[in-house]
Amino acid sequence: MTAAPILRARQMAARRRAGLDALAIGLPVTLLLAVLGWRLFDLAGLAGGVLVGSAGLAAFAFSRIRPLDRDWLIRQLDARLPQFEDSSALLFQDSGQASGLAALQRNRLLSRLPQAASIDLAPDWSRRAITVMWAAGAALIVAILVVPATDRAPGPLASTDSKAVAGPPRITGARLRITPPAYTGLPVREQLTLDARVPQGSRIEWTVALDPAPVSAALTFPDSVPVALQRKASSWAAGRTIDAPMLYRIEAPGLARQRLSRIDVVADAPPEVRPEGTVGQLVMVRPGQTRWTPAFEATDDYGVQSAALLRITVTQGDGENITVIQRTSTLTGSGPARARLFSTSLDLAREGMAPGSDLIVQLVVSDNRAPERQTVEGPSIILRWPSDLALADGLDGLAQPVMPAYFRSQRQIIIDTEALVAQRRRLPADQFVDRSNAIGEDQAQLRLRYGQFMGEEAEGGGGGGLALPTNDEPARPALPTNDAEPAPRRPAPVEDHSGHGHAEGEHPVEPGSPEAVLAQYGHAHDTGESATLFDPGTRSTLAQALDAMWSSERALRQGRPEDALPFANRALELLKDAQQATRIFLPRIGSRLPPIDLSRRLSGDREGIVADRLIRPTPPPVDTVPVRAWRALEERPGSRQGAPLPLSELERWVASNRGRLSDALALTAAIDTVRNEPGCLPCRRRLRALLWTALEQPTARVQRRDALNERGRRYLDALE
Amino acid sequence: MIGDGFDPRPWTLVLIGLGVLLGIVRLLLWQRSAPVAERSPPVRLALLGGLQMASGLLLFLCLFPPSDTVRAGALFVATEATQQPSDLQPGDILVALPEAGAIEGAVRVPDLATALRQFPDASGIRILGQGLPPRDQGIAPKDLVYDPPAAPRGLIEVALPDRVAAGASFSVGGQIGSLPRGSIELVDPAGTVASRRPVAAGTRFIVTGTARTPELALFTLRLRDASGGTVEQMTVPVQTRNEAPPRVRVLAGAPGPETKFLRRWAGEAGIDLGLDIDVGAGVQLGDGRTAITRAALADIDLLVIDDRRWEGLGASERSILTDAVSEGLGLLLRPTGTLSPTSRREWAAMGAPLTGAGDSVATRLDPPSAVGEQAGRSDTRTRDPVVELTRRELADPGSDAVSLLRSADGVALASWRSRGRGRIGVWTITDSYALVLTGDDARYADLWSDLFSTLARASGDNPAKIEGLVLTGRRTQVCRIEGTATILAPDGTQGALLTDPQSGDQACGAYWPALDGWHVVRDGQGRETPFYAQSRTSAPSLAIWADRQATLALTGAVGPARGTSRTGSPGSSWPWFAGLLVIAALLWWLERRRPAKA
Incomplete structure (x- = not known):
């Protein structure tokens, strides 16, 4: 085999470089295709662009890699390494095939092979091509992302033909880019209509196409300063942060007066805690x-x-x-x-x-x-x-948590006292005093109990000022309670408010508190805030009873039950009286009768008794501005047709009654439209419809019935 | 048709029958007289007899051919929305009025009168489709045959309010056609639903709205189907006029909240109301003494008096009051306690006979109409339940009495009768002010506005009156025309309105509005009466139903006009004559033929 793994590695490195280089050159094209596809055909286009681009890129890379084959390697080795003496091809031949001189030369080359390890066969990065491609690609991508948007915006106000025509400028397209405040997390959106509904604090950027281009253009707001539109290439742009609902229109010299557009604001609601x-x-x-x-x-x-x-x-x-x-x-x-x-x-x-x-x-x-x-x-x-x-404790709430306080009744105290007096002779003195003292303690408990009805001041004499157990004064430092009902969740879930009853929910009654005593023994018809519990007679009766109890207690504690008995009996009588006076009176307010002239009383003298003349109530004004406008907008033929429409007055009226009107902005816009387009019948009808909401509902008046004609009158006279 | 005097057919039939009989007898006689060998077989004999009878019958038919082959057809009149008729028979004539669409084989006629002139001998008239338009209803004969199609879906009847007092509520009533389920809503000029009610096929409905400022307003009555789609909608024109408020005097025997709140409402409504409370012993409260004299009563339009004050009036004052009512004054009696027998008698003599014990009983007004969403302050009307009021158990049982207000259980709470030119009303509620105290002041104002409007003296101002619903393209009747009146159309064109002399002192004229919108009738004195012409397209069911009902009213009691009448023209004799010839030839041949002797 050939001994050329080193050479192979060089070749592979070169191929890798060539591939990467091709990718670097071709990638912008792929991206461009993807963006173009997305812009034209949305997601499907994006996928298609990516697919096509990747295929093209792969083919391009392959075409750049393929020439770097063995022949290329041999050529490169021969060219770069003089040590190989133009015989690199021998290295790639099978050792068996080489013979003679060739084999000799091959062996020489093999011995020099390590020298080849240092050469770098990789082609250089084609920097220029890459730079050009990326720059062009980026520019085109930006262009694609921006340009089609304006192309796609024929605009609601645009006429259909986009040919440049001479004459006054017209709005051929408009785009609103709405950037909600960052904290809302809402995405930026664009729309092609001029009316918008945006979160409070959003920034709106208008891009308006005007054809032919005017000298200047501006967004004018009836309530605030205008914002000039800046010219950018073929379109005009301006931006503004929106904090309150407003009306605006696009104005330019020569541009026909546009109708007011409207921007509504969705205010951020405060958080709710539940x-x-x-x-x-x-x-x-x-x-x-x-x-x-x-x-x-x-x-x-x-x-x-x-x-x-x-x-x-x-x-x-x-x-x-x-x-x-x-x-x-x-x-x-x-x-x-x-x-x-x-x-x-x-x-x-x-x-x-x-x-x-x-x-x-x-x-x-x-x-x-x-x-x-x-x-x-x-x-x-x-x-x-x-x-x-x-x-x-330990009963796990099974037991009644609040034990009723037991104490003797006044009648029981009297019986006990009488029994003690009867036993006086048989009892030792100190035991007698002890028992008397014990009865006195019962008497004290009872007195305190009733004292709670009358306020704590009843303690120790009771005759003084009677502070009633009302809630007029806070008994404690004001607590940071928030007694308002917890707000419901925003989607208003169905909640069971049955727990908000009066017994346990809002005003929990502390055991032993005056309210609790009243709830246990009495029956209050009124709320604590406005109650005077007892009429003055009952109050004084109770006070006297407390007084008598106190005297009885004093005698008992001193070991003189005989002296206590009259007071105890009197207390009992008074208590019974108070029990029978169960009515709770509320003072009535409002009737202020004039003082009685006592000199005339029972004398029969009616001289000079004249009632004051009644003041005639003034009827509310009938002919208000909206009524006049409503009448002037009537579509009736005849004499009243040309009634002047008090638009300016109406506008002032709307401005001053803004808080009372349900939709003052719409009314303002409608007034403006009618002013600019006096002949527009639908605009007048719209203004009249909006005026209906501004009209006061008058009190029902009287409709006179129609009179009869002469024949009818004769008929009725004859009927009689 | 042959003359009515003499019908020869029975005689001819008898003669022919006799001839046939003679022929048969002759045959039998021949048979008997012939020698036995030459006698005919019985089959031949029967054949000859039968043929003779057939020839006699054919002779009769030849002389009097039956006329039922041609019948005089009915006149089929195609009107609006007519389907191509499938049951036409020969002889029937199909004509199409201009409203009908394309009908195959129909003779187009401009109106029914033309059709009747063109086909005078039609045996009957049968109407197809939605019915005759008003143009043809007047001249149509009274025995039409009309099988009406199913009722249209939408609004078939609507009663629009007449003039409405400013601020007062008004109601729109009507009936729904065949729409199975839906809702009717009254929409105010701003597009807010003022009143909504569920409806079903054939139900009658009433929806209420509230008028605001004087002058013209357009409400909308909208019929929606179950899914919320609009089936039909029509405009409800509401006119409120600024009229001279009535002059009212209230006489009371004691001060009380009822008079106080009445005075307050009158002040807000701009009514000139004077209060005169006589607390006895010469002490008088209120706005001043009201003199009960003829002249003073002629100056006021309505007098409200309670029973205590009535009893304090002198006899002459009572008679002056009664006379003033006859001359047009309105009188409202307000029983506040148990009526004395004298007062009862006097009131009955005056025209307010009351029955009932006069005790104080609790009553409740109708809950306010089922309002879905109502704008403005009428939200108080949606409150439920209505406050309980007190009334005196008194009622006018007479059939002349018109009840103005009924409680929830149907008891009349206010009623009136006319006396002469004036009206006498009885108001049995003693604490209507409770409505104001419970926040229902709109209802209170409505009640008293209705009461005063009905009872107060008629105003002298009588503008022209427009009868019924005005639809574009249909006849509209304008009455009470004074002088030469003109009509102004929405586009400003003027047209003179001619008075029909036949309408007498109603002084009516007719007008066919061409445009929908507000029209104005201007009479000779320059007074203007606006009226609104509805477009026919938005609620087509109204016109369809009106035509259908009018056409149904023209149908006679006789049965259907199909085939009942035939033409008198005799049928052709030729077929019968040919048959006679054939039979006669056969008879001749059969008689002549001798069987060859073997």
């Missing part, structure tokens, strides 16, 4: 619970920031001695940007929870709007640890 996994906003601590995992879902139309702030408020203490600890922590949301889930696990002990504490969490999220974010404080969830939960 508690996840809880029904309602109040959660009770389960017995044995040590950790709590509140979860929120935050949704937004474009995306919620993954970092959110969790406000944690812990209340400690009971009654009036409540301290509030607030802290915040940062949460990181999970899930897709448009519906992120925020969750954290709180250790109750570390947060400082104790029986009677509330743990309130509130999530503050912001969306990714630029430039400034929209931050929303979500609804708060309250974890409540009832103070007497410990009673049910």
Whole structure:
């Protein structure tokens, strides 16, 4: 065999280089074909272009590689290596075939073979061709990507023939390139109509083709400064960021006045936070619970920031001695940007929870709007640890968590006291005092209980000012609760709001609170905010009863039950009185009667009693601007046809009533169109249709019935 | 046809029969007299007899050929949407009116009258297709035969509102043809659906809208099928006129919320309403004393009075009031408590006989019409349920009484009768102000607007009146024309309107609108009455149904005109004569032939 693996390797290297070179030269053509195909025939074109281009490229590369065969190698070796003495061909002959001198020469060459290892047979990179091809390819690709777009845009306003004609310029095509703000993540889109609906903050770039080209052109906005259109080759371009809905038109010297086009804006909605996994906003601590995992879902139309702030408020203490600890922590949301889930696990002990504490969490999220974010404080969830939960420890909530407080009734106290008085002789003195004191304690409990009806000030005398247990004053520091109902998810899932009842949902009643007492023993018809629970008579009766109880208690505690008895009996009577006065009165407001003239009273004197003249109500104005415009746009033949149309007045009216109108922009555009094209009947009809929405609905008036003719009158007279 | 006096056929038949009988008898006699050997076989004898009878019959038919071979055909009249008739028989004549499409073999005629003149001897007239157009309805004979096609799908009847008070609601009623299921909607001029109702084939519907500012507005009545596609739509022209508001005086025996809210509404509606409350003992509240004199009552259009105040009126005042009503004043009686027998008697004498105990009972108005989406403030009307009102249990049982308002369970809450030129109404609701308090002030205003509109004195201004629905290309009747009237078409052309002297003091004239859109009738005094001509293409079922019903009304009670009558022209005798000749020759040959003696 030939001993030429080294030479073969040289050849292979050369072939590789030639192939790569061919690929480098031909690749732009393939890309060009692919882009052209995509532009002309979309995806199928892209695939076809790639296929055809690759085939061509392969053929081209093969044609560049094929000449580098053995003969070429021999020629190259002979040319490059003088040591081979033009006999390289011998190296590729079979050793058996060579004879004589040839074999001798071959052996010589074989011994010099290592010298061939250093030569580089690979052809040079054809740099120029590659540069030219890539540059031309890139230019053509860009041209293909850009040019057909304008070619494809005959434009809604364009007339069909695109031949250049002399005369006033016309709009032959228009393209809007809408770039939504980056944070929305929406793709850039293009459209050929001038009316658009874009996300707030989008940038719109107009490309307008005008034929023949005018001197200048601009986009004019009725409400703001115009934007000049810059000339670029055959088209005109301008851009603007859109923050509010607006009207505009394209203007150029000589260009016929265009109708106003409209750009609507879709505002970014603030994010919405919804508690996840809880029904309602109040959660009770389960017995044995040590950790709590509140979860929120935050949704937004474009995306919620993954970092959110969790406000944690812990209340400690009971009654009036409540301290509030607030802290915040940062949460990181999970899930897709448009519906992120925020969750954290709180250790109750570390947060400082104790029986009677509330743990309130509130999530503050912001969306990714630029430039400034929209931050929303979500609804708060309250974890409540009832103070007497410990009673049910170990029973797993089977037992009633709130035990009713038992205490003796006033009647029972009287009976006990009488029994004690009866036993006085048989009892030792200190035991008698003890028992009397015990009854006094019962009396105190009862007094405190009733005192709760009357406010805590009833303690110790009760005669003073009666602060009623209303919710007029906050009993605690204001908590950062957000009592608003959690907003529903944006697609408005069907939610069961049955948990929002009055009993447990919004206003949880703390056991033992005045409301609870009222709920247990009374029946309130009104809301706590506006209630005065008892009429003044009942209140004073109750106050007197408390007074009597206090006196009874004092006597009992001093070991003088006989003295306590009259007070106890009186308290009982008063309590019964108060029980019978079950009505709850609300003060009525509004009737302010004039003072009674007592000098006339029962005298029968009616002299000078004259009622005030009633003030005639002024009817609302009838002939408003829209009414006049509505009338002037009437399509009735006859005398009223040429009524002047108060367009300017109407425009001013629209500008000043913008907030009241459902679609002021459309009305403005319609007014503008009617002004510019007075003869356009559909435009007038459209303006009239829009005016209907602007018209006030008047109060129903009266329609007079038609009079009869002479014969009819005679007939009716004869009927009588 | 042979003269009616004498029919020779029976006599001829008797003569021929006698001849045949004689011939047969002669044959038998010959047979008997012949020697036995020469007697004919009985077969020949029977054959001869039979042939003689046949020849007699043929002779009769030859003399009196039967005429049923040619019948006088019916006149088939092809009208709009006629299919090619398949059941034509010889003799029938097919004519096609201009409305009919291409009908093969039909004689084109410009109208039915021409067809009747061209074919005067047609035995009957049979109408094909959708029916005769109004042009031909007047001259068509009363015994047409018409087998109407199925009802069209769309709107077959529509009652458009007459003039509407500004701000008041109006209703559009109608009937649906054969559309199996769909919905009807009233669309306001801005394109918002004001009222929507589901409909099915043959249902009647009422949809309501609300007029706004005075002048002309075009609503749209749209019929949609079950899939939401528009089947038909037509324009609902709504005219509101700025009219002189009525002068109203309210007399009450005590102040109350009813009068207060009435006054408030009247102020908003621009009605000149004076309130006069007599609280007794000479103390008077309100806008001032209303004098009950002839002159003062002639100056006002409507007097509202409650029972307490009525009882306070003197006898002369009551009679002046009654006379004023006869002269055109409107009077609204407002019982607020138990009516005294005297008041009852007096009201009955005046023309408001009331029955019922007069107790206070609860009532409820109709829930507002099923409104899908309603624009503006009429959203309050969609509220359900309607507030409960109180009424006095009083009713006018007379058949003359027209009820203006009924409760949800059908009790008349307001009714009126005419007395002379005026009207007397009774309003039994005592707390209609509750509607305002519950936010339904639009309904309140509607109720009182309706009440006042009906009862108040008629206005003297009487413009021309347009009867019925106006469709382009069809006859429109304009009545109450004063002087020489002209009609202005939407394109501005004017045409004189001639008054038909036969219409008497109705003073009507006819007009055929060519364009759809607003027209104006301008009468001799320069007053203008607009009317709207509907395009016939948008709701074609209306015209089709009208023609069909009018044509059906022209059909007679007689049965179908097919083949009942025949022409009197006698048929040809020649075939019968040839038959007679053949039979006679056969008879002759058979008689002559002697069997050869063997």
